[in-house]
Ligand SMILES: C=CC1=C(C)c2cc3[nH]c(cc4nc(cc5[nH]c(cc1n2)c(C)c5CCC(=O)O)C(CCC(=O)O)=C4C)c(C)c3C=C
């Protein structure tokens with residue numbers, strides 16, 4: 001295309017004043033710039049126009065930063081998690097895919113449409129449109145890559161596979177369904193609105209038509225009671241507060257979640273590993289269980305979320321506490337007692353799900369989209385092994401789906417998702 005045509009195409013676009021300022025990177029005075037000047041800016045960026053975080057947007061999570069969004073980000077009310085198959089045949093095409101996704105993700109996280117182009121009514125709209133009129137709703141989008149991506153010979157990525165990225169071992173009570181397991185790429189979209197989260201994945205996948213397909217996906221939700229204006233820990237579908245004991249603050253996050261220089265392959269520095277488990281909760285069995293048994297299952301009180309024998313949610317667990325008969329107050333087979341025995345930490349960021357009824361049993365297909373972040377999946381494995389066959393919670397749950405993904409570090413302005421990986425090639 002000739003430069004003149006590029007200029008014409010550009011001038012044809014409906015472009016807001018705010019977007020123009022971002023594109024040109026100039027102040028109001030710079031708006032006097034002529035058409036050819038704008039064309040220069042445009043051709044400098046080609047199709048990948050630089051899109052910045054819009055600091056004026058409401059309910060906005062930043063895209064750019066040391067770490068990806070959706071990990072340390074305050075937990076939102078909704079998730080749409082998708083595991084994708086990759087269809088491209090070369091690492092260059094894969095790199096192009098992540099480059100193409102970058103401005104789209106930023107625009108959606110700004111609460112904007114994925115396209116700035118004026119709608120031509122003879123072709124389908126670029127953006128599917130269902131998030132129109134909603135703001136960013138604290139949308140975060142987290143990208144990760146699975147083991148199977150590194151095993152695709154045609155992509156030539158084998159030498160870049162981090163040693164930590166392995167299939168999880170089979171755990172005693174697993175009943176994994178291939179239909180909810182694995183994936184070459186994961187996209188975790190979280191937002192304070194179900195439609196905004198869904199829209200994000202739908203538009204990323206649609207823009208990559210012919211390059212990816214969805215292997216499996218799961219929507220989830222959290223509800224936050226508010227007390228004295230402060231959001232409280234959400235309850236899972238067993239009605240217990242879930243997410244009380246989690247790392248918080250930079251020191252904890254560096255110790256537990258963020259890969260530090262030299263700890264994994266270099267492109268993973270400031271990244272993390274995501275473990276997802278689709279865990280069915282047997283609500284029917286749980287609802288026939290006494291409150292006392294329920295509380296002994298977790299080792300916490302249902303109403304307050306406090307450790308057994310204590311009053312407040314954030315009181316210390318002190319699992320070694322014994323009663324006058326010398327018995328542990330927090331039972332040795334309780335979920336929390338065993339999780340603590342592992343002497344490993346993870347950051348949990350889970351959501352409930354409800355997906356109709358299981359045909360064969362008539363039971364609810366409902367449970368937990370368990371998501372954890374850790375600098376090494378081994379941390380998750382240690383805890384799951386400690387829970388093992390002993391966890392009293394096993395009577396009420398079944399693990400049905402699973403995935404492990406290496407989540408890239410954050411993106412620097414002017415760069416793109418996954419650049420660290422492709423730069424290592
Ligand atoms: C392997 C890791 C874990 C899996 C899988 C898991 C499943 C699971 N958990 C709940 C509900 C609760 N878990 C709670 C605490 C808790 N769980 C894990 C790990 C896994 N849970 C850890 C590391 C902890 C924290 C332990 C501690 O140090 O205190 C709690 C208590 C409240 C809280 O801290 O969040 C609940 C409730 C369900 C329903 C579930 C599977 C469906």
Ligand SMILES: [Fe+2]
Nearest residue numbers: 335336339348
């Ligand atoms: Fe747990």
